[in-house]
Amino acid sequence: MNEGLPRISGPPTLEDVAWTAGVSRATVSRVINGIRNVDLEIQERVKQAIVLTGYVPNQAARSLVTRRTGAIALIVSGAGGGEDDSFPHRVFADPFFGRVVGGVVGFLRPLGIYPTLVFADTPQSRDQVIGYLRQGNADGAVLVSIGTEDTLPKLLADTSLPAVLFARPARPIPITYVDVAHRTGGKLAADHLFARGCRRLATISGPLDVPAAQDRLAGFQDAMAVHGHPYLPCAEGNFTLSSGEVAMERLLAEHPDIDGVFAANDLMAQGALLVLRQHGRRVPGDVAVVGFDDSSAALACRPSLTTVRHPVEDMAAEMGRLLLTHIERPDQPVTSRIFEPTLVIRESA
Amino acid sequence: MNEGLPRISGPPTLEDVAWTAGVSRATVSRVINGIRNVDLEIQERVKQAIVLTGYVPNQAARSLVTRRTGAIALIVSGAGGGEDDSFPHRVFADPFFGRVVGGVVGFLRPLGIYPTLVFADTPQSRDQVIGYLRQGNADGAVLVSIGTEDTLPKLLADTSLPAVLFARPARPIPITYVDVAHRTGGKLAADHLFARGCRRLATISGPLDVPAAQDRLAGFQDAMAVHGHPYLPCAEGNFTLSSGEVAMERLLAEHPDIDGVFAANDLMAQGALLVLRQHGRRVPGDVAVVGFDDSSAALACRPSLTTVRHPVEDMAAEMGRLLLTHIERPDQPVTSRIFEPTLVIRESA
DNA sequence: CTGAAAGCGCTAACAC
DNA sequence: GTGTTAGCGCTTTCAG
Numbered sequence: 001m002n003e004g005l006p007r008i009s010g011p012p013t014l015e016d017v018a019w020t021a022g023v024s025r026a027t028v029s030r031v032i033n034g035i036r037n038v039d040l041e042i043q044e045r046v047k048q049a050i051v052l053t054g055y056v057p058n059q060a061a062r063s064l065v066t067r068r069t070g071a072i073a074l075i076v077s078g079a080g081g082g083e084d085d086s087f088p089h090r091v092f093a094d095p096f097f098g099r100v101v102g103g104v105v106g107f108l109r110p111l112g113i114y115p116t117l118v119f120a121d122t123p124q125s126r127d128q129v130i131g132y133l134r135q136g137n138a139d140g141a142v143l144v145s146i147g148t149e150d151t152l153p154k155l156l157a158d159t160s161l162p163a164v165l166f167a168r169p170a171r172p173i174p175i176t177y178v179d180v181a182h183r184t185g186g187k188l189a190a191d192h193l194f195a196r197g198c199r200r201l202a203t204i205s206g207p208l209d210v211p212a213a214q215d216r217l218a219g220f221q222d223a224m225a226v227h228g229h230p231y232l233p234c235a236e237g238n239f240t241l242s243s244g245e246v247a248m249e250r251l252l253a254e255h256p257d258i259d260g261v262f263a264a265n266d267l268m269a270q271g272a273l274l275v276l277r278q279h280g281r282r283v284p285g286d287v288a289v290v291g292f293d294d295s296s297a298a299l300a301c302r303p304s305l306t307t308v309r310h311p312v313e314d315m316a317a318e319m320g321r322l323l324l325t326h327i328e329r330p331d332q333p334v335t336s337r338i339f340e341p342t343l344v345i346r347e348s349a
Numbered sequence: 350m351n352e353g354l355p356r357i358s359g360p361p362t363l364e365d366v367a368w369t370a371g372v373s374r375a376t377v378s379r380v381i382n383g384i385r386n387v388d389l390e391i392q393e394r395v396k397q398a399i400v401l402t403g404y405v406p407n408q409a410a411r412s413l414v415t416r417r418t419g420a421i422a423l424i425v426s427g428a429g430g431g432e433d434d435s436f437p438h439r440v441f442a443d444p445f446f447g448r449v450v451g452g453v454v455g456f457l458r459p460l461g462i463y464p465t466l467v468f469a470d471t472p473q474s475r476d477q478v479i480g481y482l483r484q485g486n487a488d489g490a491v492l493v494s495i496g497t498e499d500t501l502p503k504l505l506a507d508t509s510l511p512a513v514l515f516a517r518p519a520r521p522i523p524i525t526y527v528d529v530a531h532r533t534g535g536k537l538a539a540d541h542l543f544a545r546g547c548r549r550l551a552t553i554s555g556p557l558d559v560p561a562a563q564d565r566l567a568g569f570q571d572a573m574a575v576h577g578h579p580y581l582p583c584a585e586g587n588f589t590l591s592s593g594e595v596a597m598e599r600l601l602a603e604h605p606d607i608d609g610v611f612a613a614n615d616l617m618a619q620g621a622l623l624v625l626r627q628h629g630r631r632v633p634g635d636v637a638v639v640g641f642d643d644s645s646a647a648l649a650c651r652p653s654l655t656t657v658r659h660p661v662e663d664m665a666a667e668m669g670r671l672l673l674t675h676i677e678r679p680d681q682p683v684t685s686r687i688f689e690p691t692l693v694i695r696e697s698a
Numbered sequence: 699c700t701g702a703a704a705g706c707g708c709t710a711a712c713a714c
Numbered sequence: 715g716t717g718t719t720a721g722c723g724c725t726t727t728c729a730g
Contacts, residue, residue, distance in 0.1 A: 013707055024717045029709060037715055059484045060418065061707035063409035064722045071486075074466070088455040089662055092447025093645045099441065105468050106437040112477060114486075117423070117466045119454050128461060135408045137420075137463075241649055274651050296442045300590055300649075302623050313438055362723055373701045378725060386699055410723035413706045702729080713718075 012053040021049035032057060063136070071116055072323060073133065073141040074104055077152040078121035087121040094239065094267065095295040096312065100144050100166060103316025111324075115142070126152050133161055140327045142166070142319045148209045162326035164319045168336075170211055176322055176334040178315045182212050185308040185341035186219025189262045189290040192306070192343055194227045198260030198288050202233040204247040204272060206264040213239075216264045216292060233258075237268045241297075244271025252279060259287055260349070266291040266298045266307055273301050273348065288349035303347035311339050361402040370398035381406060412485070420465055421672060422482065422490040423453055426501040427470035436470040443588065443616065444644040445661065449493050449515060452665025460673075464491070475501050482510055489676045491515070491668045497558045511675035513668045517685075519560055525671055525683040527664045531561050534657040534690035535568025538611045538639040541655070541692055543576045547609030547637050551582040553596040553621060555613040562588075565613045565641060582607075586617045590646075593620025601628060608636055609698070615640040615647045615656055622650050622697065637698035652696030660688050 018025045023042060030038050031046040038046075049055075063069045076097060078087055091097050104115055116138060120129045129152070133141065140162035145153055148170035156163045157175045165177035193201055203220055206213025217234065224232055233255050235247035244263055248271060251258060263269035269291030273283060281287045283303055291298055291307035298305035318337055326332060367374045372391060379387050380395040387395075398404075412418045425446060427436055440446050453464055465487060469478045478501070482490065489511035494502055497519035505512045506524045514526035542550055552569055555562030566583065573581055582604050584596035593612060597620060600607060612618035618640030622632060630636045632652055640647055640656035647654035667686055675681060 014709095015707080025708080026710085026718080027716060030716090033709085039715065042716085056480065056483045058413070058707050059486050060409050060412035061722090062709075064407070064413055064707080064724090065709045067722080069409065071465070073463070088451040088458070089448070090451075092441065092444070092451055095441070097441075098447055099438070101466070102437040102439075102441055105466060109437065109468060109474065112481065114422070114465045114467045114481065116420070116463045117450070117454060118463045119458060125458065131405065132461065132463065134405045137408050270649070278651075300619070302627075363725095364723080374724080375702080375726080376700060379700090382725080388699065391700085407723050410706090411725075413708090413723080414725045416706080700730085702727105704725105704727085706724085708722090709720105711718105711720085714716085 011058075012055040013058070014055075016053050017046065017049045017055045020053055021046045067136075069136060069139055070113060071138045072108070072113060072320075072327075073118050073138040074101065074115035075118045075120060075129065075141050075143045075152065075156075077119075077126070077143060077145040077150050078147060088119050091119065095297055096265075096293065097144070099295065099312040100316045103313035104142060104320050106313065107317035107320040120152055123151075126155060130155055130159060133159060140164075140323045142316075142323055145169070146210075148211075162323055162330060164323045164326070166315065166319060168211055170209070174334055176326065177336045178318050178322070178339065179212075179336070180310050180315065180339045180341050182215030182341075183219030183222070185292060185310070186216045186221070186262070187223040188308050188341060188343045189292070190220045190223035190227070192345070193260040193262065193288055193290060193349060194224065196260075196284075196288060196349065199229070200255070200257050201229065201260040201262065202235070202251045202255060202258050204235050204237050204244055204251070204261065204263040204268050206236075206268075207238050208236055213264055220262050237264070237271075239265050239267060241267045241271040244268030245275050246271075248272040248275040252276075261287060261289045263289065263291050266293045266295045266301075266305055269305055269307065269348075270297050270301050273303075273305070284347065284349050290349045294344050298344070298346070301348065306346045306349040307344050309342045309344050311341070315339055360407075361404040362407070363404070365402050366395065366398045366404045369402055370395045416485070418485060418488055419462060420487045421457070421462060421669075421676075422467050422487040423450065423464035424467040424469060424478065424490050424492045424501065424505075426468075426475070426492060426494040426499050427496060437468050440468065444646055445614075445642065446493070448644065448661040449665045452662035453491060453669050455662065456666035456669040469501055472500075475504060479504055479508060482508060489513075489672045491665075491672055494518070497560075509679075511672060511679060513672045513675070515664065515668060517560055519558070523683055525675065526685045527667050527671070527688065528561075528685070529659050529664065529688045529690050531564030531690075532568030532571070534641060534659070535565045535570070535611070536572040537657050537690060537692045538641070539569045539572035539576070541694070542609040542611065542637055542639060542698060543573070545609075545633075545637060545698065548578070549604070549606050550578065550609040550611065551584070551600045551604060551607050553584050553586050553593055553600070553610065553612040553617050555585075555617075556587050557585055562613055569611050586613070586620075588614050588616060590616045590620040593617030594624050595620075597621040597624040601625075610636060610638045612638065612640050615642045615644045615650075615654055618654055618656065618697075619646050619650050622652075622654070633696065633698050639698045643693050647693070647695070650697065655695045655698035656693050658691045658693045660690070664688055
């Protein structure tokens with residue numbers, strides 16, 4: 001072990017370690033990459049040399065030859081036609097995205113891999129993203145896309161880069177995704193409201209061009225039809241708190257005798273709660289309210305919100321798992337996974 | 350221009366482009382990197398060849414020689430001793446982090462650079478992160494750290510990797526940071542409450558080991574002292590909604606005649622609002638409430654929250670700008686920047 | 699103004 | 715088992 005000899009300059013390289021340990025680069029490489037067939041004594045010597053030199057492998061050099069970066073992209077893609085510049089600022093206003101990001105990060109972190117956070121809302125930024133990916137900056141991507149007009153899932157699928165979507169794409173494309181059984185969720189809400197005696201129900205839906213919103217509504221309506229209530233007032237919102245307020249106002253104006261409301265997400269339910277209180281309705285006494293998601297908003301509500309749990313963190317973790325599988329075996333067929341929602345009963349219904 | 354010739358395999362390389370354009374690799378490289386001294390006609394030929402071949406530069410190869418990755422890390426670091434595994438899930442519960450991330454992403458995106466999202470809460474994960482950085486996975490890092498016991502800022506400073514902090518570190522270390530003038534913010538709140546006639550004030554502070562919380566409190570107290578009220582009831586919270594509720598309950602129990610409250614962030618102010626309503630106090634009629642941050646929570650409150658604006662997005666963007674400067678000139682001295690808060694008047698005060 | 703050639707640090711055949 | 719060697723794709727002197 002050629003200990004005290006002077007090194008040239010810059011950070012230590014494999015060569016330095018090899019020289020220090022008195023072996024070849026290849027052997028050091030083997031030890032580092034955990035390949036067997038290396039004498040135990042030599043392994044020890046190499047390990048010492050690594051510590052001695054303070055060596056860390058250079059990722060760029062490694063990537064160049066392995067054609068793997070060890071990085072994955074986490075893309076948040078909006079439908080935006082490029083109106084304004086506030087997209088990154090708006091995204092996290094909905095607790096939903098924080099949960100996705102948290103779930104992905106939480107899963108990847110123990111593996112020592114950190115996602116690259118990519119936002120794409122304009123057509124221009126979508127191209128930029130594809131370019132970025134084609135430069136080989138990531139081995140794959142998980143994508144959460146909002147709005148139905150988003151072309152990125154398609155573009156991504158065309159790159160033949162491993163990718164996994166959050167939520168089934170509006171138009172069918174051959175790509176792996178994770179989703180929750182939205183219809184079941186709607187049914188859960190309907191059954192609960194019906195069981196607690198509500199008979200004059202209404203619903204605040206999400207934007208009806210979004211599959212998830214359609215399905216939540218359909219699940220709710222179908223279940224209520226089974227209970228003998230085929231026609232229900234419905235106001236369309238856009239998943240924001242204020243749209244929930246507007247919708248609730250309308251519903252209340254048109255149907256003052258409402259005794260139960262299902263909102264397609266917690267934020268809109270929160271808005272509904274505020275409006276109901278303003279109108280002097282007691283919740284759940286006069287009107288019962290059920291939300292969807294079980295986001296942090298559900299707990300911030302007063303009364304706290306009974307809601308359908310969307311297991312976003314688990315789903316995000318599964319996205320990560322599926323992506324890693326795809327990267328491992330790029331030829332594997334696309335396989336999606338649907339999670340089951342559950343009802344979380346709190347004070348509002 | 351050797352058009353129709355068969356290429357070998359894999360994605361196109363510089364070599365392919367050079368061959369197609371009938372020039373050397375070096376020339377193509379020059380064109381791509383925008384180096385002058387290239388004949389205009391040849392430039393054109395090369396550009397055509399690039400389109401023809403569908404060439405994109407390989408980032409790994411580039412990094413290997415330039416020693417630049419073009420990537421930067423966005424680190425969220427908690428004080429955590431490693432209790433549980435929910436850190437990534439918890440982080441985004443506070444709208445604050447979403448704003449930081451949004452600000453950083455918004456600034457970097459037009460530059461075609463996407464941050465790597467790194468969470469570090471346990472001592473173990475901190476080491477992992479340092480290792481990751483030392484592998485040359487990023488040219489620099491922006492760090493938002495919570496809690497005073499966090500050792501990462503120090504570790505980072507020791508790496509001599511360019512870095513910028515969000516908020517002044519608890520213990521002074523030689524590192525660039527951005528911050529807001531917390532004391533001024535506290536003063537803004539005090540002056541406003543005093544001006545609207547409140548004379549029996551109380552405050553809900555953040556965790557008092559956090560410099561920002563100390564400063565907001567001190568600014569508030571100092572200003573009130575100037576107005577002739579040197580002693581004010583204070584309850585300590587931890588920046589969460591429920592801690593705001595608890596604090597407000599306590600304050601109300603001990604000082605039932607309170608007519609004004611300053612909470613050190615919006616989430617706690619929101620909690621205070623809920624408790625006040627529960628106790629039948631009208632806001633702002635009976636009790637005026639001022640928050641801090643101007644986060645999304647401020648708008649979700651009813652009544653909407655008068656608050657001190659913390660220009661988080663701008664500050665995050667500035668972090669990005671400062672970091673890029675540091676990367677450009679690593680020898681440059683550390684230079685921090687303090688932003689001024691402003692008062693946003695809404696309904697609650 | 700352009701080309702030739704020397705690596706950047708590492709892995710992976712392939713010999714020994 | 716271990717060493718030798720040939721690149722991975724690119725930038726960058728250095729000649730011409």
